[in-house]
Amino acid sequence: MILWTTLIGGFFSSLVKWGSEVNMPPRMPGEISPPGANIDAWLGWLGFNQHSLDYVYQGNSVLGAVTLYHWLFSFVFAxxxxxxxxxxxxxxxxxxxxxxxxxxxxxHGLLIPMFGFRNPA
Incomplete structure (x- = not known):
């Protein structure tokens, strides 16, 4: 029961998170993406970076690794x-x-600004 509830809750949570970024982008152009910076720092030595899984969907570039990172967080928090x-x-x-x-x-309101990933503007 815990596994199924986690999977369903994490799935819906990640969809809400992903959907909110469409109309309310979390960063201004040029800002560093915290998930991207973490992916580069943690997995860079394996030749894996934040753009390794990028793809184009209906003319829009989607950061695949960053999306996966957010989805994994959703499942962990669920x-x-x-x-x-x-x-x-x-x-x-x-x-x-x-x-x-x-x-x-x-x-997004406390940790990301505290670690310097938020543009003051």
Missing amino acids: FVYVWGSVYWPKIRLWYGAFYGILITVVM
């Missing part, structure tokens, strides 16, 4: 929520939306 709900069943009562907003605020 697992944390589902696992926590096993021990604290009350969080299942509509707190998932609050959890998602909290993760977004912490990651």
Whole structure:
């Protein structure tokens, strides 16, 4: 049950995250993408970089590795929520939306600017 719930929750979470970037891009042109910088730093020695999985979809360039990175994060955070709900069943009562907003605020509002990945403009 934990595995299926994690997969379904992570899937929907990643779609919401990906869909929100279409109309609200997270970065200004020229800004460094935190997932891209991490991919380059962690996997660069293997010849893998943030553009290794790029592809073009309907005339738009899609960063495949960065998308995969975000999807994996969605599944990890979904697992944390589902696992926590096993021990604290009350969080299942509509707190998932609050959890998602909290993760977004912490990651994009606190950690990304704190590590210098956000353009002050």
